[in-house]
Structure formats: C-alpha cells, structure tokens
Amino acid sequence: MSRSVIPFIFFALVIAGEWYGFQAVRTLVQNSSPATRRLTLAVYWVLTVVIWGLGIWAMSNRRQHASFKSYFGGLLLAMLAAKIVVVIPLLLEDLTRVARWAVQAVSGPKGSGEGRAISRSEFLSKAALVVGAVPFVSLIWGMAKGGTDYTVKRVTLRFPNLPASFDGFKLLQISDLHTGSFQTKEPLQRAVALINQQQADLVFMTGDLVNNYAHEVEEHIDTLAGIKSSLPIYSVLGNHDYGDYVQEFKEDRSLWQTNLARIKQNHAKIGWELLLDEARTVERNGEKIAILGVQNWGARGFAQYGKLDKAHAAADPTAPFKILLSHDPSHWDEQVHGYEDIDLTLSGHTHGMQFGVNLPFLKWSPVQYAYKQWAGLYQRGRQYLYVNAGLGFIGYHGRVGFLPEITVFELRRA
Incomplete structure (x- = not known):
C-alpha cells in the first residue's frame, strides 16, 4: 500500500x-x-x-x-x-x-411481513x-494504571557452550525507559526497587533512555543510579537517544552533537557503562563470556549507526559465549545471523506497540505487521533473540496487554 x-x-x-x-x-x-x-x-x-x-x-x-x-x-x-x-x-x-x-x-x-x-x-x-x-x-x-504496572518475566535459556562457571548466572534486562514521559519520580523508584529484588548477577539496558532530549533523564539520575549490581551495568543507545526526530537538531547539527554528548555523559552519571560498538569481558573462575554492545541499527527507516563488525572484532576471542545488546530487533535478521557465535541478542524498541492481546495462548499487536520479531523469545538454530516490551512509554501514555517489563534470564548449560 x-x-x-x-x-x-x-x-x-x-x-x-x-x-x-x-x-x-x-x-x-x-x-x-x-x-x-x-x-x-x-x-x-x-x-x-x-x-x-x-x-x-x-x-x-x-x-x-x-x-x-x-x-x-x-x-x-x-x-x-x-x-x-x-x-x-x-x-x-x-x-x-x-x-x-x-x-x-x-x-x-x-410478503407484507418482509417489506420493512x-x-x-x-x-x-x-x-x-x-x-x-x-x-x-x-x-x-x-x-x-497499565503504564506503570511493572511485571517481571522470567526466562530460562540453555546453551551447550555456556562455561560451567556461568551455569545459573542471572541476567536482567530493561529497555525503552523513555524518561521524558514521566511526570514524577515515583514510578521509576518502584521499578528500581523491583529490579533490585531480583538480585541479578548482570544488568543490561538496551536503549531509549529518553524521548529526544538528554535533559529528560536528569531528574531521574539519582533514582536509576540506585540499581544495584556487583558487576558493571552495560547499556546501549536506542533510536530516540540520538534526537533525530527533533527539528532544531536537524537544522543545527551542533545542537544534535551537544545533545548526544550529554546523553552519553548521563549514562556515565547514572553509573552505566555505555557500549558504543564495543565489547567487554565478564570472568568467573577463569572462564569468560563476552558482552557486545552496538549503537542503534534499524532496518525499517531507522538510523543505522551501529557497527557490529567493530564490536565483534573487539570481543575476547577466548570467550566461548557471546551476548549482544542491540536496540532494534530487525538487526537480528539483517546482520546478526552472519555472526553465528553470537548466542543471545537482547533488544527492545517495539514496546509491543503498548497495546495488544498478551495471553499464554494468544499474542497479537499491530506492531507484528511491521516487525517479524516484536515481543518475547525467538530462536534460530542455536541463536536466541529476546525482545523486551520496554519499561516506559511514548506517544500513548499507557499500556494495554503488553505491560512494562523487567526480564530476568537464567543461563543454564544444556
């Protein structure tokens, strides 16, 4: 059409x-x-x-x-x-x-009876x-209520190449906070308390910290800095973090650059380690897993800033297990399939369109007509993709069916 x-x-x-x-x-x-x-x-x-x-x-x-x-x-x-x-x-x-x-x-x-x-x-x-x-x-x-009715989803994933020291390792993912949509601090304070209750080993944030402007998150920095983790908290940028939808940024690229630099600084102020086409290594008992993080890369008219080849090249070659943080799930079909040693990709972006039917036996949302992978877990061969429905909201000030999500993964050896 x-x-x-x-x-x-x-x-x-x-x-x-x-x-x-x-x-x-x-x-x-x-x-x-x-x-x-x-x-x-x-x-x-x-x-x-x-x-x-x-x-x-x-x-x-x-x-x-x-x-x-x-x-x-x-x-x-x-x-x-x-x-x-x-x-x-x-x-x-x-x-x-x-x-x-x-x-x-x-x-x-x-008949006279039918001449109505x-x-x-x-x-x-x-x-x-x-x-x-x-x-x-x-x-x-x-x-x-639905926009801040936070839910915890638990997913167990099994991998034959997961190092033994990471058997039972707990990952926690949040995504799409869109802090510019919150009027008060209270909802995110509740979310952070719920996150900390999960006692995850490693925490990820997969993009869209703000709606457009870097300053939107600044009143929430103290709240988000309260997320507890013994390991670094890794984050990536989403499409909204670049401010590409702001007309004044389109007209003056210096304003765009200033806003983006401020976004990056705010990640650091929160205490998150922002991965910009980079990789990190997590080690336990001498065994390793690699964490890769790319900038936003989308296949449906969204910006393609991410450089997966650069992040992959930076990964520790001795780590047998790799996790990729990439905001847009369309990246999985378009590029990630070419890197068969990436075991798990964590994305967000779709929000489940914040509206739909989300039952154990039926999942439907209008967003499924635009995205092949749009909510939950997907598998291709030995590779997995998980699409988080997001913690915040934008556009529509709420959620129906696809409630704000905190995802906890338990990694097991197959």
Whole structure:
C-alpha cells in the first residue's frame, strides 16, 4: 500500500467513526423524551469536540510537556478506537440492508411481513456501543494504571557452550525507559526497587533512555543510579537517544552533537557503562563470556549507526559465549545471523506497540505487521533473540496487554 494513500484511509475511518458513533447514540435514545435526546446528543458532540481539540492542541504544541501530549493524545486515541470499532458492525448491517433492498427492488417484495423500511437496528446499535466501549475502557485503564504496572518475566535459556562457571548466572534486562514521559519520580523508584529484588548477577539496558532530549533523564539520575549490581551495568543507545526526530537538531547539527554528548555523559552519571560498538569481558573462575554492545541499527527507516563488525572484532576471542545488546530487533535478521557465535541478542524498541492481546495462548499487536520479531523469545538454530516490551512509554501514555517489563534470564548449560 502506498504511504500517500494511508492518510486518506485514516481520514475516511475518522469520518465513518464520527458518523456511525453519532447514529448509534441517536438510535440508543430515540425512544426517550425530546429533552433527553437533545441533552444526550449535545453532551456527545461537546465531548467529541473537546477531546479532538485537546488532542490536536497537544500534538501540535512543541513546547508542551511530553506527558501532557501523551495523556491528551491517548484520550483522543481511545475515542477514535471506540468509534472505529463501532463502525464495523453498523457498516456491515447497512451493507446487508442495501443488498436486501436491491434484491427486493429487482424481484419485488415476497410478503407484507418482509417489506420493512431500511433502518438501523436498535439492538445492533446498542451492541456496537458495548463493543466500542471495550477499547475505550481498556485504553483509559492503560493510562491510569497499565503504564506503570511493572511485571517481571522470567526466562530460562540453555546453551551447550555456556562455561560451567556461568551455569545459573542471572541476567536482567530493561529497555525503552523513555524518561521524558514521566511526570514524577515515583514510578521509576518502584521499578528500581523491583529490579533490585531480583538480585541479578548482570544488568543490561538496551536503549531509549529518553524521548529526544538528554535533559529528560536528569531528574531521574539519582533514582536509576540506585540499581544495584556487583558487576558493571552495560547499556546501549536506542533510536530516540540520538534526537533525530527533533527539528532544531536537524537544522543545527551542533545542537544534535551537544545533545548526544550529554546523553552519553548521563549514562556515565547514572553509573552505566555505555557500549558504543564495543565489547567487554565478564570472568568467573577463569572462564569468560563476552558482552557486545552496538549503537542503534534499524532496518525499517531507522538510523543505522551501529557497527557490529567493530564490536565483534573487539570481543575476547577466548570467550566461548557471546551476548549482544542491540536496540532494534530487525538487526537480528539483517546482520546478526552472519555472526553465528553470537548466542543471545537482547533488544527492545517495539514496546509491543503498548497495546495488544498478551495471553499464554494468544499474542497479537499491530506492531507484528511491521516487525517479524516484536515481543518475547525467538530462536534460530542455536541463536536466541529476546525482545523486551520496554519499561516506559511514548506517544500513548499507557499500556494495554503488553505491560512494562523487567526480564530476568537464567543461563543454564544444556
């Protein structure tokens, strides 16, 4: 599908959603008193206009705090999702009625009982409103609670080449903090406490510390510095850390460079060791594993700063087991497959799109149509990829289905 067509499709869905949403509400109160009908429809349109106005204002106001943009944008998203869902059954019903009318126009009525006027079923309108309430309530809940409802996922991985000294070794991964979206320190303080409860041997952060600006993390430096680890905490950069989406940085590259340098300094202030196409060695009882970290490398229009060949060349050749930190999971198919001695790749980036169905027997999110590997564990031969759903949020100020995630891996010898 051409990208130029997408705005027209979106516009058509919005118009259809507003039309059918109004018709459903009007049908719902058609048997009420005139005063009740007028009041209900007035409230409907006032709320619609206010939500649209707040959403457009927040999205277009560059000076507005990211959290307010997310809240108002999320409210608009919830309303649109509800109305678009309402469209589906009512549109199908209208198409069915039009088809029935066409058949009757050609063949003539087959009985007085079937000569009904074409009208929308009150029952179907009520059912459509109930169905439409599901995404609306879910998205509102996602903003009120889901965005900071931190979950710990535990994954056991077995490798034949894992050194014996690392059997039972615990890794912990966090990703996509997007600290610019937080209004207060409290959520990340809870997250850090939960991280420390896991008592991991080694901690990783796989990119997107901020939304765009280096200063966004600075009020959270003391909080994040509280993550405890006896070994260095290794981190990499994600696509948002470069500030590539900021217009002023595009116009003035010196500002871009200053912001990026400040981001790197903030990693150090937190106490994290930022890997920029580099490698480190972790040793236990004379046995070694290698940790590789690359800058962001994405295959779908995202920047490709990372140099995997450089990081791989820097790895200790005597280490039989290698872990790669690479923010974007598309890197795994595009380049990592060429390095068969990279045993485990840890990524983030997708967030599970912060919305979807995440059940043991069913996982679905719109992001799966853009990314082959988008949430959880993947295997190809002896190589594994894990895609962390992220700890923060951006755009939509919440999460539904794919809650903020802290992942704990236990490494075992096969």
